[in-house]
Amino acid sequence: MGKEKVKNQLLVIFGASGDLTYRKLVPALYDLYKQDALPENFAILGVARSSFTDESFREKMEDGIRHFASKREEATVEDIEAFNKKLFYLSINTDEAGDYAILKKKLDELSEELNTGKNYIFYLSTPPALYPLVPKYLAEQGLNDEGDGFKRIIIEKPFGTDLKSAIALNKSLLEDYEEEQIYRIDHYLGKETVQNMLVTRFANGIYEPLWNRNYIHHIEITAAENIGVENRGSYYDNSGAMRDMVQNHLLQLLALVAMEPPMAIDADAIRNEKMKVFQALRPLTQDDLKVNIIRGQYTEAHVRGKLLPAYRDEKGVDANSRTETYVAMKVFIDNWRWAGVPFYIRTGKRLPIRASEVVIHFRPTPQSLFIDNDEFRNDGNRLILRIQPDEGILLKTGMKVPGRGYQVKEVNMDFHYNQLHNTYLPEAYERLLLDCMIGDQTLYIRGDALEQAWKFVQPILDYWGENEDVPLYGYPSGSWGPSVADDLIEGAAMTWRYPCKNLSDDGIYCEL
Ligand code: BG6
Numbered sequence: 001m002g003k004e005k006v007k008n009q010l011l012v013i014f015g016a017s018g019d020l021t022y023r024k025l026v027p028a029l030y031d032l033y034k035q036d037a038l039p040e041n042f043a044i045l046g047v048a049r050s051s052f053t054d055e056s057f058r059e060k061m062e063d064g065i066r067h068f069a070s071k072r073e074e075a076t077v078e079d080i081e082a083f084n085k086k087l088f089y090l091s092i093n094t095d096e097a098g099d100y101a102i103l104k105k106k107l108d109e110l111s112e113e114l115n116t117g118k119n120y121i122f123y124l125s126t127p128p129a130l131y132p133l134v135p136k137y138l139a140e141q142g143l144n145d146e147g148d149g150f151k152r153i154i155i156e157k158p159f160g161t162d163l164k165s166a167i168a169l170n171k172s173l174l175e176d177y178e179e180e181q182i183y184r185i186d187h188y189l190g191k192e193t194v195q196n197m198l199v200t201r202f203a204n205g206i207y208e209p210l211w212n213r214n215y216i217h218h219i220e221i222t223a224a225e226n227i228g229v230e231n232r233g234s235y236y237d238n239s240g241a242m243r244d245m246v247q248n249h250l251l252q253l254l255a256l257v258a259m260e261p262p263m264a265i266d267a268d269a270i271r272n273e274k275m276k277v278f279q280a281l282r283p284l285t286q287d288d289l290k291v292n293i294i295r296g297q298y299t300e301a302h303v304r305g306k307l308l309p310a311y312r313d314e315k316g317v318d319a320n321s322r323t324e325t326y327v328a329m330k331v332f333i334d335n336w337r338w339a340g341v342p343f344y345i346r347t348g349k350r351l352p353i354r355a356s357e358v359v360i361h362f363r364p365t366p367q368s369l370f371i372d373n374d375e376f377r378n379d380g381n382r383l384i385l386r387i388q389p390d391e392g393i394l395l396k397t398g399m400k401v402p403g404r405g406y407q408v409k410e411v412n413m414d415f416h417y418n419q420l421h422n423t424y425l426p427e428a429y430e431r432l433l434l435d436c437m438i439g440d441q442t443l444y445i446r447g448d449a450l451e452q453a454w455k456f457v458q459p460i461l462d463y464w465g466e467n468e469d470v471p472l473y474g475y476p477s478g479s480w481g482p483s484v485a486d487d488l489i490e491g492a493a494m495t496w497r498y499p500c501k502n503l504s505d506d507g508i509y510c511e512l
Helices: 017-036 056-066 077-084 099-116 133-140 163-176 191-201 233-237 241-258 267-280 285-293 428-438 446-467 483-489
Strands: 008-014 042-048 086-093 122-123 152-154 182-184 216-224 293-299 301-303 306-308 327-330 343-348 354-361 382-388 394-401 408-416 474-477
Touching: 008 017, 008 099, 008 428, 017 056, 017 077, 017 152, 017 428, 017 483, 056 077, 086 099, 086 182, 099 133, 122 133, 133 152, 133 163, 152 354, 163 446, 182 446, 191 241, 191 382, 233 241, 241 267, 241 293, 241 301, 241 343, 241 354, 267 285, 267 394, 285 293, 293 446, 293 483, 327 483, 382 483
Parallel strands: 008 042, 008 122, 042 086, 122 152, 152 182, 216 343, 293 474
Antiparallel strands: 216 354, 293 327, 301 306, 327 343, 354 382, 382 394, 394 408
């Protein structure tokens, strides 16, 4: 990524007093600074209602860098001082249209003083109620006009809470901005291992010929978390796992696994192919809604000697809440490549470990020549694309056990990113922020695809909303979720892969 491509610019963060700025955005910007990836003239203006001075904002951000930046350990006082000089703060009422004249004036002054030009990125890390308002108020000040420099908006999730609100938000943004100015973030796309899915598929001649219904039996996509809702109970209770994880992160992973090869690695080509996957998702029938979507909620349990509270006892959560903290579902993609291949998707909080991965289950060999032994079931090779932690790839393959006869054993062929010495794995926000600075939308969600993903999920939300008696299964914290989820997977011996913390340790021992 050549530095010359990044123009001088100013980044404005709305919601600058919040957690995301402190934990993720500013530490990521610091890491970019340390890699000399920021443009020559660059500044960050934090904007929020809270009253900070430049000084007190810098102090808070320094604390964030010291705790959360990847390059925190090597951060010298001089480094931080030099970076701090790029940080500024402005307190305004972000829901007051009139206050945006103050912002405009501040931006004029800063860009003049620091010679950043009139290239602005506006990052909305605010409560979602402000998503339509801030861009509108900016536009009223002419801050959407690209005549004197680019103007881009980054919007955090949740982009809408349902199909209707997502359409309305897109419509409102497009009144003042071009699609090319709108960057809808999904931080999963910033993960190095998620991008590697494209490379695995399209830089290797050996996988792609097998990547279809003729050779693949089914595909699993799991995003397991061991944390609960933490201090986000009041947000989460109005959201649930379907909105929080499936509509965005998991459907994005699905699109990357299932898409056709793009004509080029660029924003249009890749996003066109992803869109086609969303369009081909088979709409869920009443029967599918009843049988193929399972939801659960964590209950109180002792985990490693600690009593973890039930979801309903978490701060900010309704004591009778029926919000799902776990979802498992079976879906199909109706196109030539995937006809008849089930995709099993699963996510949950308070599961035994944090692990996200995609598992490709290849079909078994047509004849089971070596079935005659206990260790080998001939239920097909598996390719595991591990997104986190212990990022890597694992291929499960049958090998002959040395000695008499033909004893076969399943062994692992694996690659772990940590085997790449001296290679730095950037954080998702680093990659995404830099892409926006360069003007590359490839890893951001296009408006039409976002609506299409909502279109798929909406009937599930409606079904749950309209039918109070749809089961919500309790599962003890620290377990793998409701056991009924196992019944989703067809085939007598088939079940989910239960991943371990270490990618290749399954079947041997599991360190949780
Ligand atoms: C966020 C969700 O988008 O993703 C959180 O709102 C979730 O609930 C998080 O914990 C998971 O992200 P990661 O990068 O830790 O897998």
